[in-house]
Amino acid sequence: MDAAVTVTDLVVHRGARRVLHEVGCTVPPGRVTGLLGPSGSGKSTLMRAIVGVQQVRSGTVTVLGRPAGSAELRSRVGYVTQAPSVYADLTVRENARYFAALYGRGATEADAAIADVGLADAAGQLVQDLSGGQRGRASLACALVGEPELLVLDEPTVGLDPVLRVELWDRFHALAAAGTTLIVSSHVMDEAARCDRLLLLREGRLLSDSTPAELRSHTGSDDLEAAFLTLVRENEEVGASGQGREHRSEERARSGAPRGSEQVSRA
Amino acid sequence: MTAALSPTLTTATAGRVLRQLRHDHRTVAMLLVLPSALLGLLYLVWSDVPVAPGQPSTFDRVGLTMLGIFPFVVMFLVTSIAMLRERTSGTLERLLTTPLSRPDLLLGYGAAFGLAAAVQALVTVTVATTLYDLDVAGPLALVVLIAVVDAVLGVALGLLASAFARSEFQAVQFMPVVVLPQFFLCGLLVPREQLPGWLQAVSDVLPLTYAVEALQEVGASTEATGTMWVDVGVVAGAALLALGLAAATLRRRTN
Numbered sequence: 001m002d003a004a005v006t007v008t009d010l011v012v013h014r015g016a017r018r019v020l021h022e023v024g025c026t027v028p029p030g031r032v033t034g035l036l037g038p039s040g041s042g043k044s045t046l047m048r049a050i051v052g053v054q055q056v057r058s059g060t061v062t063v064l065g066r067p068a069g070s071a072e073l074r075s076r077v078g079y080v081t082q083a084p085s086v087y088a089d090l091t092v093r094e095n096a097r098y099f100a101a102l103y104g105r106g107a108t109e110a111d112a113a114i115a116d117v118g119l120a121d122a123a124g125q126l127v128q129d130l131s132g133g134q135r136g137r138a139s140l141a142c143a144l145v146g147e148p149e150l151l152v153l154d155e156p157t158v159g160l161d162p163v164l165r166v167e168l169w170d171r172f173h174a175l176a177a178a179g180t181t182l183i184v185s186s187h188v189m190d191e192a193a194r195c196d197r198l199l200l201l202r203e204g205r206l207l208s209d210s211t212p213a214e215l216r217s218h219t220g221s222d223d224l225e226a227a228f229l230t231l232v233r234e235n236e237e238v239g240a241s242g243q244g245r246e247h248r249s250e251e252r253a254r255s256g257a258p259r260g261s262e263q264v265s266r267a
Numbered sequence: 268m269t270a271a272l273s274p275t276l277t278t279a280t281a282g283r284v285l286r287q288l289r290h291d292h293r294t295v296a297m298l299l300v301l302p303s304a305l306l307g308l309l310y311l312v313w314s315d316v317p318v319a320p321g322q323p324s325t326f327d328r329v330g331l332t333m334l335g336i337f338p339f340v341v342m343f344l345v346t347s348i349a350m351l352r353e354r355t356s357g358t359l360e361r362l363l364t365t366p367l368s369r370p371d372l373l374l375g376y377g378a379a380f381g382l383a384a385a386v387q388a389l390v391t392v393t394v395a396t397t398l399y400d401l402d403v404a405g406p407l408a409l410v411v412l413i414a415v416v417d418a419v420l421g422v423a424l425g426l427l428a429s430a431f432a433r434s435e436f437q438a439v440q441f442m443p444v445v446v447l448p449q450f451f452l453c454g455l456l457v458p459r460e461q462l463p464g465w466l467q468a469v470s471d472v473l474p475l476t477y478a479v480e481a482l483q484e485v486g487a488s489t490e491a492t493g494t495m496w497v498d499v500g501v502v503a504g505a506a507l508l509a510l511g512l513a514a515a516t517l518r519r520r521t522n
Contacts, residue, residue, distance in 0.1 A: 014522055015522070052364065052519070053363060053519060053520055053521060054520060054522075055520045055522050056520075074364060074365055075365075077364065079364045081357045081360065081361060083356075085356060085357030085358045085360065087287060087356075087358060089291060090283070090286055090287055090290065094286050098279060098280075098282075098283040099365070101275070101276070101279035102276060102362075102365045102366060102367050104366070146365070
């Protein structure tokens, strides 16, 4: 099956800084793809490029067979930013109904989306009176309401209690089973295990494009956090010795542990 | 590249902006009451000044003009802050990933605040002509119409100005930049014929000049004059131009 998203040699600059370095990856359709990496690694920038709101220096992003940001994609791609982007001075229901109208949907779909994120009881409340986690879910409902083919979610589970987090991940998998493609970013490695596919990003470079199982077997570690650490160290050593990053460095004995562990602890 | 206009999406956006307004009771109250209260203060300022026989009172002249200036100023401020909030809260970026086109968004704002201005003008005109005995020769409906067109001009310039503001502090300071020169040169403080020639030329290209002239026409003639309709057309054209420029400054892709 064709990839839902294909990113080729993507380079993004913000100001004078290069935040994505020739990133290339594919996202399979009907699956949950996790985009993982510490904060500042370029996850949000990559997501913005996929939904077509990021200025790009070079490279291409193809989404559902079209160039990212094409007018035709706007009804087929849903995007939830990291900070809840809903109107704080409207109720949950008013927000959902407005976004429903933008996607050509009605009040029924809006109410269903609110129920899907577990906010049915708070539907009449102003968003500004909700907790942070509830606001995030209201924001999610406003994307679900359009029933998009591709759903791009930037850290949707931050600040949620563990029960809700599990519920949301179940919902993501239910959506994927129904054919929706999801890209979900997170900086929490225990969420990596819930993804069908993993993109590991660090300092604007793609460290790995694999499945959780492949990552475990490649690094010989059951724990994904430790696996990520191993990948980071491999990469650090290559960088430190001045070699090209293409070189695999398992054979290198010198350890970059102090610097590596300090940086991963931010993850 | 601009997507086609959709009346449905424009209406949905106008409805959303009005619902936001409705939840903000204090703002609604201020929108409705403040112009009338300020006009009352102006009425009192001139209440003891003798009027030369056969001359219109100063309050009739200034008060009528204010009916056009209040909605312009208020809607400029409200809109530039509202749009800045769309930018900083991330809702603008999100809207730009939906099928909503940029003209739909801006026209939605124009329609919502234009409607709010119509209600405001109805209240203010009613209070001014009954409580403060404001004398208007022409139909009051025309005064309301001009007030609404002025408000839409304020909305359009507010949307445009918000593109150049990075913070609320900056947005608020665009108000004197955009409003005060137009106010000084519109012919209210000094008749335009008495301005230095180059200032007259500047005044000729400022839309508020035409808004004030239109109101003066309604104040002096019992029926709508050709000059008044041309003036209204100029103000509406300036509003459309500003909306077009504002749409051009809304970038879908940002850094």
